[in-house]
Amino acid sequence: MEIGDYALGKTPVVALVCSAGGLPALSTVLSGLPADLPAAVLALQHMPPDRPSLLHVLLDRATALQVEQAEDGQPLTAGRVLVAPPGRHTLITTEETIALIPSGSTPPYRPSADLLLTTLAVVTGPRAIAVVLSGHGNDAATGCTAVHRFGGTVISASLESSAQPAMPQATIGxxxxxxHVVHVDDLAAMLLTLTTTPLLEPPER
Structure with a gap:
C-alpha cells in the first residue's frame, strides 16, 4: 500500500465547514496544504442564497491546490478543493460526486454543513475528515455526529483560535x-498527517 492510501485504496475526503469569521481560517488551512495532497477537499461557508460568491476565487489565491466552485455531478478528486456555491445545499452521492439542491430562502443554515457532512459520512465512512472552523450557531454538530458514527475523523478548531467560536463549541460539546481540538494554525499539519497515513480500519472509539 502506498502512503496516502485509505480504506483499500480510496481517497480520503476533507470537509472544511464554517460561517462568520471563516474566510481567514479557510485561507490559513488551505495555504498549508500542498498541490499534491492525496485527498479531496470540500469547503463550505454560510452565505446569502441570492448573491454571487467569490469564495472560490479568494481561496484559490491562498493555496497551491486547485480550487473551483462545485458543480452538480462533479467528482471528488484528490488535490482539488470544491467550494459549496450559494443558494444550493451541497451533498455527496453514492458515486462520490457532488449533488446540488436548491436551499430556498429560509433556514436551515445555507448551505448546510449538516447535510454535507451527513451525506459524506454515509458515502465515505472512515475516509471522511470533518473540520469545523469559526462560525455562529450549531450547524455541523449533527453532521459531525454522523461522521463519528460512520468511523470518520472529527476535528474542531480550538475556541481561542476561532473568531466566532459557537460552531466549534457546538461540535466539541x-x-x-x-x-482532535487544534489551533487553526496547526490544522494543515494535522490534515497532512491524517491524509498520508494508511487507514484500513475505522479508528477505535
Missing amino acids: RDAITD
Missing part, C-alpha cells in the same frame, strides 16, 4: 464525538 456533542458527547465526545470530536477526535
Whole structure:
C-alpha cells in the first residue's frame, strides 16, 4: 500500500465547514496544504442564497491546490478543493460526486454543513475528515455526529483560535464525538498527517 492510501485504496475526503469569521481560517488551512495532497477537499461557508460568491476565487489565491466552485455531478478528486456555491445545499452521492439542491430562502443554515457532512459520512465512512472552523450557531454538530458514527475523523478548531467560536463549541460539546481540538494554525499539519497515513480500519472509539 502506498502512503496516502485509505480504506483499500480510496481517497480520503476533507470537509472544511464554517460561517462568520471563516474566510481567514479557510485561507490559513488551505495555504498549508500542498498541490499534491492525496485527498479531496470540500469547503463550505454560510452565505446569502441570492448573491454571487467569490469564495472560490479568494481561496484559490491562498493555496497551491486547485480550487473551483462545485458543480452538480462533479467528482471528488484528490488535490482539488470544491467550494459549496450559494443558494444550493451541497451533498455527496453514492458515486462520490457532488449533488446540488436548491436551499430556498429560509433556514436551515445555507448551505448546510449538516447535510454535507451527513451525506459524506454515509458515502465515505472512515475516509471522511470533518473540520469545523469559526462560525455562529450549531450547524455541523449533527453532521459531525454522523461522521463519528460512520468511523470518520472529527476535528474542531480550538475556541481561542476561532473568531466566532459557537460552531466549534457546538461540535466539541456533542458527547465526545470530536477526535482532535487544534489551533487553526496547526490544522494543515494535522490534515497532512491524517491524509498520508494508511487507514484500513475505522479508528477505535
